[in-house]
Each structure stands twice: as structure tokens, then as C-alpha cells.
Amino acid sequence: MxxxxxxxxxxxxxxxxxxxxxxxxxxxxxxxxxxxxxxxxxxxxxxxxxxxxxxxxxxxxxxxxxxxxxxxxxxxxxxxxxxxxxxxxxxxxxxxxxxSKVNIKSYELNLNSKFFSKNNVSLKLTEKEIEIILYLNKTKTKHDVSDLQKNIWGYSPEMETHTVETHIYRLRKKLNIKFNDNNFILSHKNGYFIE
The missing domain is CATH 3.40.50 (Rossmann fold)
Structure with missing residues (x-):
């Protein structure tokens, strides 16, 4: 902290x-x-x-x-x-x-209420989803699965898990359904990122 x-x-x-x-x-x-x-x-x-x-x-x-x-x-x-x-x-x-107001791209994230919003449409996020968004937004670089495992979940890079992919898949799906935005979190061969 x-x-x-x-x-x-x-x-x-x-x-x-x-x-x-x-x-x-x-x-x-x-x-x-x-x-x-x-x-x-x-x-x-x-x-x-x-x-x-x-x-x-x-x-x-x-x-x-x-x-x-x-x-x-x-x-x-x-x-x-x-x-x-x-x-x-x-x-x-x-x-x-x-x-209460963190701007990320054209969205507003309220860390107190955990609402992610744009144009009067809001989506309630989990703590982990907020951590993912903040971490990806912090640097404009691509973060691979092992980086996200280590820095968000605290797992060792050698641990075999699909936690990262599952969380990001679900978060991207929620954003697409609520905001019709399939490009908020982007995927590249070198990892995930927010542009």
C-alpha cells in the first residue's frame, strides 16, 4: 500500500x-x-x-x-x-x-463502490477485476500470464493454472455485454493490455 x-x-x-x-x-x-x-x-x-x-x-x-x-x-x-x-x-x-473517480480510457472507476461506468451505464466489479484493470492500466505494456499470476494472485510463475485466462475472459465478456466493448482489454501474443 x-x-x-x-x-x-x-x-x-x-x-x-x-x-x-x-x-x-x-x-x-x-x-x-x-x-x-x-x-x-x-x-x-x-x-x-x-x-x-x-x-x-x-x-x-x-x-x-x-x-x-x-x-x-x-x-x-x-x-x-x-x-x-x-x-x-x-x-x-x-x-x-x-x-471515487478513477478515469480509465473513457470509463470511470469508483474504487469505493466498485462500479465501472460510462455514459450512465454501470457495472459492479469484483475486487480481483478491479485489480486486473488497475494493473493493466498502470503501465501501457503487455503483461503475460506469469506476470499477472505473480503480481495479482501472488502465484509462482511455475504454477500451472488457468486462473488468469478465466478471470480475464469473464471480465472481457462482462464488459462486452454491458458496454458493447470487446476492445477494453486487448490480447496479444506477448500478453494482455489496456491501450
């Missing part, structure tokens, strides 16, 4: 406290000395990350920062468990919102 980022800007005392317990945190902390360094350091999409600062000024200039991923501690001091609770609650909200 990938940890969410918490950017701490011009808040050294909070960073130092969190750094002391970082091996117990469910998120990754990244420190910036000032707002300008943070704003100028990157142009990433940070919808699933939290920004903590002791000042709201200038941060709202960045188009990627919204009220949803900005956190201020106006009433300090606070007990550490309360600070961690506020951070974790905000990260859970961000993750839920972030997962």
Missing part, C-alpha cells in the same frame, strides 16, 4: 514531533521551510495529499491545493493524539474522494 503524503510547511515543531514517531505513522511526512519553496518545488497533482501550514496565505494560489487538502492547527497546543486524529481523518476523506 502506498502511503499518502503530508507536506508540512514552515511548521518545524510539528515536523520534529512527527519525525520522532514516523515509523508508526500511516503517512509519509515531507518538510518545506517556507510556502514559496513548496509552491515552486513541483507542479504535481496533490489531490490525495495533505498540506499542513501555520499560515493560509499564498497556499491557495496553487491550483492543486483546496480546502480539502489543507489543514491548519489554529488552536495550539493540542495533544499529539488529537493532532494525529485530525490528520488521519483528513487523509481518510481525501483518499475516499480520490478513489
Amino acid at each position: 502506498i502511503k499518502q503524503n503530508v507536506f508540512i510547511i514552515n511548521f518545524n515543531s510539528l515536523y520534529e514531533v512527527l519525525c520522532e514517531i514516523k515509523e508508526h505513522l500511516t503517512f509519509k511526512i515531507i518538510k518545506y521551510e517556507n510556502k514559496e519553496d513548496f509552491i515552486n518545488s513541483f507542479d504535481l497533482d496533490i489531490k490525495n495529499s495533505l498540506v499542513i501550514s501555520n499560515s493560509q496565505q499564498k497556499l491557495s494560489q496553487n491550483k492543486n491545493i483546496t480546502d480539502h487538502n489543507l489543514l491548519f492547527f489554529n488552536e495550539l497546543p493540542l495533544p499529539l493524539n488529537k493532532i494525529l486524529e485530525l490528520i488521519n481523518i483528513q487523509l481518510i476523506k481525501l483518499k475516499f474522494n480520490y478513489q
Whole structure:
């Protein structure tokens, strides 16, 4: 599981406290000395990350920062468990919102409800079907059966099984029936892929 980022800007005392317990945190902390360094350091999409600062000024200039991923501690001091609770609650909200809409080709995948949709038509997917789609979509390369066995099912490549072919066959059939799309997951002699 990938940890969410918490950017701490011009808040050294909070960073130092969190750094002391970082091996117990469910998120990754990244420190910036000032707002300008943070704003100028990157142009990433940070919808699933939290920004903590002791000042709201200038941060709202960045188009990627919204009220949803900005956190201020106006009433300090606070007990550490309360600070961690506020951070974790905000990260859970961000993750839920972030997962509610994943665009893949012309489709929308909601990881929370497990619905795959296009043009107001929806299809409920299983966890494994979602894993297959996300894995194939992650890289635009072809993935052979042994790669999928290893990375989705955790099987050793030597294990003889038709699990991959069966799951992909059923998923492609469901997509074709529901969306009349037989080309979402493509098959090639080198493996399966999403274009």
C-alpha cells in the first residue's frame, strides 16, 4: 500500500514531533521551510495529499491545493493524539474522494463502490477485476500470464493454472455485454493490455 503524503510547511515543531514517531505513522511526512519553496518545488497533482501550514496565505494560489487538502492547527497546543486524529481523518476523506473517480480510457472507476461506468451505464466489479484493470492500466505494456499470476494472485510463475485466462475472459465478456466493448482489454501474443 502506498502511503499518502503530508507536506508540512514552515511548521518545524510539528515536523520534529512527527519525525520522532514516523515509523508508526500511516503517512509519509515531507518538510518545506517556507510556502514559496513548496509552491515552486513541483507542479504535481496533490489531490490525495495533505498540506499542513501555520499560515493560509499564498497556499491557495496553487491550483492543486483546496480546502480539502489543507489543514491548519489554529488552536495550539493540542495533544499529539488529537493532532494525529485530525490528520488521519483528513487523509481518510481525501483518499475516499480520490478513489471515487478513477478515469480509465473513457470509463470511470469508483474504487469505493466498485462500479465501472460510462455514459450512465454501470457495472459492479469484483475486487480481483478491479485489480486486473488497475494493473493493466498502470503501465501501457503487455503483461503475460506469469506476470499477472505473480503480481495479482501472488502465484509462482511455475504454477500451472488457468486462473488468469478465466478471470480475464469473464471480465472481457462482462464488459462486452454491458458496454458493447470487446476492445477494453486487448490480447496479444506477448500478453494482455489496456491501450
